Amino acid sequence: MVISSGNAVTGRAIVLRATCHAHTSITTPNGVRKRNEGYMKIVIVGSGNVGQALGSAWRNCGHDIDFAVRDPTGEKAKRLTGNGYHVAAVADAAQQADVILLAVPWTELSTVIESLGTLAGKIVIDATNPLTPDLEMALGFDDSAGETVGLLAQDARVVKAFNTTGADNMTKAKDFSFKPLMPIAGDDMQAKAVVAKLAEDIGFEAIDTGPLKMSRCLEPMALIWIKLALAQKLGTQHAFALVRR
Ligand SMILES: NC(=O)c1ccc[n+]([C@@H]2O[C@H](COP(=O)([O-])OP(=O)(O)OC[C@H]3O[C@@H](n4cnc5c(N)ncnc54)[C@H](OP(=O)(O)O)[C@@H]3O)[C@@H](O)[C@H]2O)c1
Numbered sequence: 001m002v003i004s005s006g007n008a009v010t011g012r013a014i015v016l017r018a019t020c021h022a023h024t025s026i027t028t029p030n031g032v033r034k035r036n037e038g039y040m041k042i043v044i045v046g047s048g049n050v051g052q053a054l055g056s057a058w059r060n061c062g063h064d065i066d067f068a069v070r071d072p073t074g075e076k077a078k079r080l081t082g083n084g085y086h087v088a089a090v091a092d093a094a095q096q097a098d099v100i101l102l103a104v105p106w107t108e109l110s111t112v113i114e115s116l117g118t119l120a121g122k123i124v125i126d127a128t129n130p131l132t133p134d135l136e137m138a139l140g141f142d143d144s145a146g147e148t149v150g151l152l153a154q155d156a157r158v159v160k161a162f163n164t165t166g167a168d169n170m171t172k173a174k175d176f177s178f179k180p181l182m183p184i185a186g187d188d189m190q191a192k193a194v195v196a197k198l199a200e201d202i203g204f205e206a207i208d209t210g211p212l213k214m215s216r217c218l219e220p221m222a223l224i225w226i227k228l229a230l231a232q233k234l235g236t237q238h239a240f241a242l243v244r245r
Helices: 049-060 075-082 106-116 145-152 167-175 189-201 212-229
Strands: 041-045 064-069 086-089 099-102 123-126 157-160 181-186 205-208
Touching: 041 049, 049 064, 049 167, 049 189, 064 075, 075 086, 099 106, 099 189, 106 145, 123 145, 123 189, 145 157, 145 212, 157 189, 157 212, 181 189, 181 212, 189 205
Parallel strands: 041 064, 041 099, 064 086, 099 123, 123 157, 181 205
Antiparallel strands: 157 181
């Protein structure tokens, strides 16, 4: 697939706040959800390892998190609701979002993006990795999951991010002695600035690696992390960092 230059949509300005305030309330005493100035309303599609890790980390920074799920009346949805999250069907979730995180198997991208409906002007973060069941690259060299998202959601502002480290690190980035790296890629500078801030909020050093086409490099980078964790037995408590001299 080729990347569409139509992805670079310049949308409305989004205010970035300066710091991450832990446990900022987003619900009034009478249960009315209230938007905090400068905080993002983030819709997370996929409530597995990555979705729940980032949902928890961002909520601790005061962001307003909704989970978009396949079965809003199922047990998993009830558990999420019990943990204080708002849960909606995928088809109903996107319209109020500032940012949408795709944290699903890459093979589901087409189904999920179609279900989300119009994504015009939305910032869409693609955290997926196109891997085979035996943990090898399923795409590469001349294509990527990030570009696939760009093609499927042509009016969205797609940013590749949160794919190059383990889910566990996403809630524990601040535990490292060096800031772990969060490389991002995308064609829309403003969308990348928003996503970089979301990475920095939870303890990463965000680095802009270039256009969305750089997903072709960021996705194999995830496989290095996975191979180090599993084949080389480093476990999941390592992360990449950028050092300078
Ligand atoms: N695990 C990691 O450490 C890690 C790190 C970076 C990136 N990634 C990438 O991030 C993505 C998610 O990984 P994960 O480990 O979080 O996976 P996971 O634990 O298996 O969770 C996947 C989630 O996607 C949902 N889902 C699947 N198909 C869907 C559909 N058609 N519509 C809506 N939701 C759907 C599942 O819903 P149900 O709950 O209904 O089954 C589940 O909640 C993958 O592409 C992976 O390669 C993973």
